[in-house]
Amino acid sequence: MLIDDTFVGTWVQLVTQSWPGAADAVMFHRVFWMFPPCIKAFNHCKPLISFDRTHLYGKYGGTLLMAIAQDGNANIFPIxxxxxxxxxxxxxxxxxxxxxxxxxxxPGVLVISDKHKSIDAALNVDDSLWKPPHAFQAFCTRHIASNFMTHFKNKDLKKVLINAAYSKSQREFTHYFGRLRGENEAITKWLEEMPRSQYADEGRRFRHMTTNISECINAVMKGSRNLPITALVKSTYF
Incomplete structure (x- = not known):
């Protein structure tokens, strides 16, 4: 659905659903939108996207989903x-x-997010274009470390895990991974449930180990969380 003659190329998909008890009436359900300059700019950015969401606190509630990119000059912008x-x-x-x-x-875009089950399930549905070789998935190191603390509650080994994730060579990674295995074999079994590429840097992350770039935009949008839908969309434009 192409809309807004003042900004040609803006693309919006609006989804409505039936109003309960009124056959001829519909109500808002979901909406997706993007602005053309951001799409053009993404062609010249790192092939990397960070996902985030923020819960809305206005009259109607809901959740705002965002995809964020970064260019070679470290400029952050939503796409x-x-x-x-x-x-x-x-x-x-x-x-x-x-x-x-x-x-x-x-092709070959890397997606970074936390380990929320809904994101993981959506990325990995059958015939998904978000799975290799079309795209690749990675998790935020900070969220991995948080999950680690939930399971193992060991601050010292948490630091070893983070060092393993940030390792710049196979030798360095093997050293830290070996320390984790030596301390508690259950930790390595827990890590091996994920491919190494999902929690460590194997060359696709451009050293983006967290979802910080999307959380920056989330912070910018903080003042828009209680706005009505139309006003919130306008705030993303400005």
Missing amino acids: AFAMVEGETKEAWSFFLSYLRHHVTPQ
Whole structure:
């Protein structure tokens, strides 16, 4: 759906649903939008996207989903948004589908996010264009470390885990991984449930080990969380 004659190329997909008890009436359900300058700029950026979401506190609630990129000069900017009913697999699938087809069709893009089950499930559905070789998935090191503390509650080994993730060579990684195995074999079994590429830097991350770039935009959007839908969309434009 192409809209807004004042900014040609803006693309919006609005989804409505039936109003309960009123056959001829519909109400807002979800909306995806993006602005053309950001899409053009992404062609010249690192092939990397950071995901984040923020819960809205206005009258109607909901969740704002965001995809964020960074250029070679370390400028951070959003490339797409969606307002959805909540953080579910279906909502993320809605966002990811339009993001892939209209914003980031390039092969080999890396996606960085936390380990929320709804994001992981949406990225890995059958015939997904977000799986290798079309795209690759990585997790935020800070969230991995947080999950580690939930399971093992060991601050010293948490630091070893982070050092392993940030390792710049196979030798360095092997050293830290060996320390984890020597301390507690359950830790290595826990890590081996994920491919190493999802928590360590194997050359696709451009040293982006966390979702900091998307959390920066999240902070910028903090003042918009209680706005009505139309006003919130306008705030992302400005």
